[in-house]
Amino acid sequence: xxxxxxxxxxxxxxxxxxxxxxxxxxxxxxxxxxxxxxxxxxxxxxxxxxxxxxxxxxxxxxxxxxxxxxxxxxxxxxxxxxxxxxxxxxxxxxxxxxxxxxxxxxxxxxxxxxxxxxxxxxxxxxxxxxxxxxxxxxxxxxxxxxxxxxxxxxxxxxxxxxxxxxxxxxxxxxxxxxxxxxxxxxxxxxxxxxxxxxxxxxxxxxxxxxxxxxxxxxxxxxx
Numbered sequence: 001x002x003x004x005x006x007x008x009x010x011x012x013x014x015x016x017x018x019x020x021x022x023x024x025x026x027x028x029x030x031x032x033x034x035x036x037x038x039x040x041x042x043x044x045x046x047x048x049x050x051x052x053x054x055x056x057x058x059x060x061x062x063x064x065x066x067x068x069x070x071x072x073x074x075x076x077x078x079x080x081x082x083x084x085x086x087x088x089x090x091x092x093x094x095x096x097x098x099x100x101x102x103x104x105x106x107x108x109x110x111x112x113x114x115x116x117x118x119x120x121x122x123x124x125x126x127x128x129x130x131x132x133x134x135x136x137x138x139x140x141x142x143x144x145x146x147x148x149x150x151x152x153x154x155x156x157x158x159x160x161x162x163x164x165x166x167x168x169x170x171x172x173x174x175x176x177x178x179x180x181x182x183x184x185x186x187x188x189x190x191x192x193x194x195x196x197x198x199x200x201x202x203x204x205x206x207x208x209x210x211x212x213x214x215x216x217x218x219x220x221x222x223x
Contacts, residue, residue: 010095011049011053011094011095012034012035012094012095013092014032014034014092014094015031015032015088015090015091015092016030016031016086016088016090016092017066017088018030018088019083019084019087022145024142025073026070026071026072026073026115027070027071027083028068028069028070029045029068029071030066031067031069031094032066032067033060033065033066033067035097036062036097037067037097038097039102039103039119039122039123039125039126039128040099040100040122040123041058041097041101041102041119041122042055042056042057042058042098042099043067043094043095043096044056044095045093047079047082047086047090047093049093051078051079053094054078056070056071056118057069057070057099057101057118057119057122057194057220057222058122059118059121059125059146060121060122060125061122061127062126063126067094068121069118070115070121071115072114072115101119101192101194101220103128103190103192104128105128105131106131106189107131107132107186107189107190108132108133108192109134109135109190109191110123110132110135110192110194111135111137111175111179111191111193111194111195112134112136112195113136113137113175113196113199114137114138114143114195114222116196117136117146117194118194119192120134121149124146124149124150125149129153131189133159134150134154134157134159135159135161135175135178135179136158136160136161136175137161137174137175137195137199138161138163139162139163139165140164140165141162141170143162144162147160151169159171159178161174161177161178175203179203179206179207180206185207185210185211190216190217190218191207191212191217191218192219192220193219193220194222196222200220200221204217
């Protein structure tokens with residue numbers, strides 16, 4: 001048995017339904033759901049059985065019939081340049097969902113940078129909206145993916161921190177500065193962090209220095 005056949009036996013075959021650019025260099029890929037998942041989980045994707053699947057966090061709700069994947073184009077990457085050019089109907093190979101970046105209905109702060117918003121989009125679309133504060137950091141005013149869904153329902157509990165531009169309703173500055181500016185952080189809630197390694201480490205250290213217990217911080221480097 002060759003390696004391609006061996007890998008195919010571990011993957012599910014589906015086809016792309018939509019592939020839309022929602023912001024410069026940022027896309028939402030949609031395909032039919034094959035396996036149930038938990039909000040916050042990820043799965044592996046590849047268009048070529050000879051290439052190991054890349055991991056991406058699911059952005060859709062658990063009740064949805066389709067899976068949405070939020071990704072940004074990386075010119076030096078293998079998969080995303082190919083993904084950005086493919087059309088609906090293209091064959092796609094996907095793994096089973098996995099991961100334990102899972103929230104429940106208890107109070108929590110969701111803190112994301114860039115496309116690290118994906119797991120919180122899944123949680124939000126799966127019905128986890130009460131007792132949540134969402135803080136999203138981005139460089140530009142077009143960096144706040146899915147804001148049209150979050151803003152009407154989360155209101156003042158949805159904070160957009162924009163580091164390089166200003167705009168109506170935006171906090172002008174990095175999300176780390178916003179977290180430093182808050183007079184007091186909540187005691188009885190968990191903090192979920194998702195984004196780049198630098199962001200996750202910086203925010204985790206900031207929270208701990210401000211008195212948040214280590215076991216109340218749940219962190220994931222963005223896939």
